[in-house]
Amino acid sequence: MGTGLILLMTVLPIVIIGFIVMAVVKNDKKGGKDMFKQLYVYLVLFATLMMSIGGGIGIFMGVADLVSPSNMYYEYGSYESYKSGNYEEGSTVNEAQMREDYDQMIEDSKASARQQARNTIINSLGFIIIPLPIFLYFNKSRKKKEEIVE
Numbered sequence: 001m002g003t004g005l006i007l008l009m010t011v012l013p014i015v016i017i018g019f020i021v022m023a024v025v026k027n028d029k030k031g032g033k034d035m036f037k038q039l040y041v042y043l044v045l046f047a048t049l050m051m052s053i054g055g056g057i058g059i060f061m062g063v064a065d066l067v068s069p070s071n072m073y074y075e076y077g078s079y080e081s082y083k084s085g086n087y088e089e090g091s092t093v094n095e096a097q098m099r100e101d102y103d104q105m106i107e108d109s110k111a112s113a114r115q116q117a118r119n120t121i122i123n124s125l126g127f128i129i130i131p132l133p134i135f136l137y138f139n140k141s142r143k144k145k146e147e148i149v150e
Contacts, residue, residue: 045135047131054127056128061124069117
């Protein structure tokens with residue numbers, strides 16, 4: 001199935017581009033260049049809109065992770081047996097120290113999850129801030145073109 005998917009993803013764009021080129025060549029005498037420009041504008045609008053939507057989804061997911069970080073912790077019993085196996089022979093493992101280490105591990109894990117959520121939000125903002133002006137510019141030029149045609 002992987003080979004079929006790869007083949008589909010390489011052949012489908014070539015077929016679509018072929019149909020576009022044929023349509024432009026066929027309609028060249030009837031203003032095909034305008035059709036090609038219009039198609040280009042709509043493709044840019046679609047791509048930038050999809051990027052902005054993806055950025056919005058990423059921000060939402062980052063905020064959700066920031067508000068409620070995932071709970072990926074050891075249970076204390078498994079942590080205790082894991083940690084006691086890491087100490088050298090003959091060393092005394094203090095229960096209070098081990099509990100403090102466990103609590104610190106949980107806090108570090110939460111802090112790491114929150115930092116990753118902040119990074120996700122910042123990265124997703126890039127998917128909105130960068131394509132949004134391009135979308136607005138092409139949408140404005142599309143509206144001007146439609147007003148001129150009417």
